[in-house]
Amino acid sequence: MSLEIRGLQWGHPEPGGGWRQLFEGFNLTCATGEFVVLIGSNGSGKSTLLNLIAGTLPALAGSVCLEGRELIGLSDHRRASRIARVMQNPLDGTAPDLTMAENLRLAECRRRPGLRWSGLLGLHPDARDRRRYQELLEELDLPFRDRLDTPVGQLSGGQRQTISLVMASLGEPRLLLLDEHTAALDPRAEAKVMALTDRLVRRLQTTALMVTHSLEQALHHGDRLVMLHDGALIGDWSAQERRQFSPDDLRAFYGNVRVDERQERRG
Numbered sequence: 001m002s003l004e005i006r007g008l009q010w011g012h013p014e015p016g017g018g019w020r021q022l023f024e025g026f027n028l029t030c031a032t033g034e035f036v037v038l039i040g041s042n043g044s045g046k047s048t049l050l051n052l053i054a055g056t057l058p059a060l061a062g063s064v065c066l067e068g069r070e071l072i073g074l075s076d077h078r079r080a081s082r083i084a085r086v087m088q089n090p091l092d093g094t095a096p097d098l099t100m101a102e103n104l105r106l107a108e109c110r111r112r113p114g115l116r117w118s119g120l121l122g123l124h125p126d127a128r129d130r131r132r133y134q135e136l137l138e139e140l141d142l143p144f145r146d147r148l149d150t151p152v153g154q155l156s157g158g159q160r161q162t163i164s165l166v167m168a169s170l171g172e173p174r175l176l177l178l179d180e181h182t183a184a185l186d187p188r189a190e191a192k193v194m195a196l197t198d199r200l201v202r203r204l205q206t207t208a209l210m211v212t213h214s215l216e217q218a219l220h221h222g223d224r225l226v227m228l229h230d231g232a233l234i235g236d237w238s239a240q241e242r243r244q245f246s247p248d249d250l251r252a253f254y255g256n257v258r259v260d261e262r263q264e265r266r267g
């Protein structure tokens with residue numbers, strides 16, 4: 001197994017006083033290379049779960065193992081060599097004043113500690129780096145070949161998310177965390193970024209966790225669909241099982257009732 005989350009505990013103080021225990025012994029296991037789509041209502045804990053895995057939020061207890069190695073206790077900085085993330089906001093995750101090639105180089109240095117020192121000598125990509133990036137963009141069929149020297153701040157939101165994804169894929173991450181990474185995009189850009197997401201997950205053979213509110217994505221992307229509510233897994237379906245659902249079925253699952261109970265009631 002690639003990702004094994006066991007007995008995860010996390011909570012937060014409530015605004016009016018008191019404590020809300022959001023994750024109470026949470027468990028999730030994902031196979032190597034599995035592409036898991038995570039859905040659930042606002043506030044159900046999807047982003048928090050990704051933050052706990054990435055280490056940007058410390059878990060109170062429990063274990064998060066990636067390919068047999070415990071991540072709890074490691075700084076997010078140390079986890080960064082194995083985990084890549086793409087967030088919702090196209091402004092996050094890239095340095096707007098740096099060119100596309102410089103951003104790609106930065107992402108590579110971040111994920112490969114050995115490169116960090118050479119990065120100190122020249123974060124600037126050299127001719128060989130540029131050639132590699134060019135080849136990669138061509139391989140991925142991305143229409144950016146002649147834009148390596150364009151500052152990323154001059155790109156559209158869709159182009160930025162595309163570059164964020166390519167950056168996330170550099171350095172062979174073992175886990176890809178995507179938090180509504182297409183939510184700010186128009187439908188055409190969304191389709192392109194999702195097609196690239198599918199290609200990259202397959203190419204890297206990395207385990208991926210993708211949060212989305214798009215029912216279309218939930219029904220048509222990934223190998224497995226899981227649903228979170230109030231910090232608990234209330235649904236877990238393989239791609240095959242998911243085929244029986246319509247968007248309306250999924251819509252009906254958003255709520256307080258356990259999905260299996262709801263399914264029983266539906267007969």
Ligand SMILES: Nc1ncnc2c1ncn2[C@@H]1O[C@H](COP(=O)(O)OP(=O)(O)OP(=O)(O)O)[C@@H](O)[C@H]1O
Pocket residue numbers: 012013022040041042043044045046047048049
């Ligand atoms: N650092 C924090 N401190 C206190 N409360 C937090 C913190 N992070 C998250 N929460 C709370 O935890 C709950 C889960 O939030 P989270 O952002 O994970 O939800 P989500 O499922 O990602 O929702 P959305 O679909 O709106 O993005 C929310 O009630 C939120 O207010």
Ligand SMILES: [Mg+2]
Pocket residue numbers: 046047048
């Ligand atoms: Mg969220």
